[in-house]
């Protein structure tokens with residue numbers, strides 16, 4: 304049985320107070336190292352020559368894509384707070400809203416670019432000369448160019464043909480290159496000595512013509528971009544589609560490949576992982592996945608996935624224990640709750656309920672956990688307040704509360720908990736109360752019995768060592784009775800226990816007085832003996 308924690312339980316898990324936690328009847332158990340999964344875990348994907356799962360980079364777009372979330376409004380101060388928190392978490396890039404969006408967007412871009420963060424600061428702009436110029440003025444480390452390439456976007460968004468897109472893209476890329484320093488035209492990559500990165504991305508890549516798309520990517524790659532991007536703008540791609548497209552593109556361009564997945568059909572994290580397996584190098588995320596419509600790959604869910612796939616890389620590169628605070632910061636900024644079923648930080652993400660699960664979790668958490676909550680600075684919990692609770696879980700709770708019980712007693716009290724849980728949902732306080740009441744009744748019986756024994760044992764038959772032993776036993780009994788007193792379930796029980804304590808205390812005083820007298824007697828006898836010896 305795993306070690307249990309003596310901390311008190313308040314029914315909250317992972318620090319959330321979103322209205323569910325008070326009634327969940329959960330209790331936390333001590334962190335228990337997950338069995339080493341590094342060697343044999345089937346969840347770590349095969350590392351072939353093309354896969355980047357063990358060297359991926361995160362382009363964090365809460366301050367760009369996230370600002371497209373309907374509820375988002377970030378003032379400058381909040382943007383800076385979020386940027387600093389992302390930087391501290393360890394993301395490689397922070398992407399900001401187009402500085403053309405508004406005067407404040409431009410100023411915020413400039414302010415964040417001058418913070419001196421470790422993360423590179425990017426801004427996301429239309430593949431258009433005016434936007435590119437403004438991006439450079441904002442002083443960012445890199446510019447993410449984007450333009451729609453699907454027939455939908457060509458017709459209904461910007462109205463450009465593929466030829467026009469290619470022409471504009473090459474002009475803008477050339478401009479960005481010029482704007483960042485001297486041009487050793489023979490080798491575009493050396494221009495990077497100015498530390499400005501250029502990425503070119505197609506919007507709606509999966510609904511774009513593959514031949515056109517690859518030709519465009521080849522052209523911009525030759526023009527010297529640092530990355531090309533693929534975007535599943537409407538969130539319709541499946542992992543297999545992602546694998547095919549990224550794998551094909553990997554064979555066409557030399558530069559890095561960034562991927563951006565919307566979550567309309569719930570595939571964003573899976574698609575991100577698959578993209579890395581297929582040769583993508585950079586993944587776009589946002590905190591809690593916020594973005595246009597229902598958003599994109601969530602940073603937290605993505606690192607949860609990657610800590611399983613690539614534990615050493617992910618844990619050494621990112622400060623995972625900061626995830627909760629980061630998500631809380633963003634959740635508060637956009638006035639949402641962290642969803643109950645959020646990966647890692649959802650309030651029940653590490654809460655185990657069914658008796659079979661709880662027993663095994665107490666013995667070894669790896670039996671029902673793929674991630675050790677400790678990696679994220681969090682705690683696992685066991686719910687012990689339902690009809691599907693088992694005695695092993697109840698025993699662990701009794702241990703936490705410091706209530707010593709035999710297995711048979713725990714089984715008896717488990718039956719009582721189930722009886723009550725069949726009638727109505729229980730909170731942790733209910734089960735604790737059942738446990739305590741059971742314990743007090745048992746202790747009361749024992750105490751009454753002990754009291755009688757002590758009382759009748761009396762003080763007159765004792766030697767001094769018997770008396771000391773008797774006092775020790777009394778003190779233990781008083782302390783046990785006090786434990787009962789801390790957990791009374793009714794006034795009557797409280798009064799009974801008080802009476803017992805007073806009785807025991809009285810006996811203890813008498814015994815101490817007796818002991819004192821004995822000591823004095825012994826000392827007097829000793830003195831007399833010494834005096835007698837002296838006279839002789």
Ligand SMILES: CC(=O)SCCNC(=O)CCNC(=O)[C@H](O)C(C)(C)COP(=O)(O)OP(=O)(O)OC[C@H]1O[C@@H](n2cnc3c(N)ncnc32)[C@H](O)[C@@H]1OP(=O)(O)O
Pocket residue numbers: 371401403404405429430431449450451460461462506536595
């Ligand atoms: C899928 C994505 O998330 S892509 C990124 C989306 N991000 C944003 O839209 C950033 C926030 N947007 C904004 O602040 C504004 O839309 C701005 C400043 C970019 C443009 O604002 P406006 O000039 O008022 O235009 P509006 O938003 O109505 O329409 C978009 C314009 O961009 C054009 N456009 C769209 N994509 C591109 C592109 N990749 N390259 C060039 N032009 C483009 C459209 O044709 C349209 O131009 P129009 O004025 O000739 O009609």
Ligand SMILES: O=C(O)CCC(=O)C(=O)O
Pocket residue numbers: 368427447448449504505506507532533534535536537563565
């Ligand atoms: O720039 C990109 O790669 C992605 C743009 C975007 O937000 C999208 O297409 O959904």
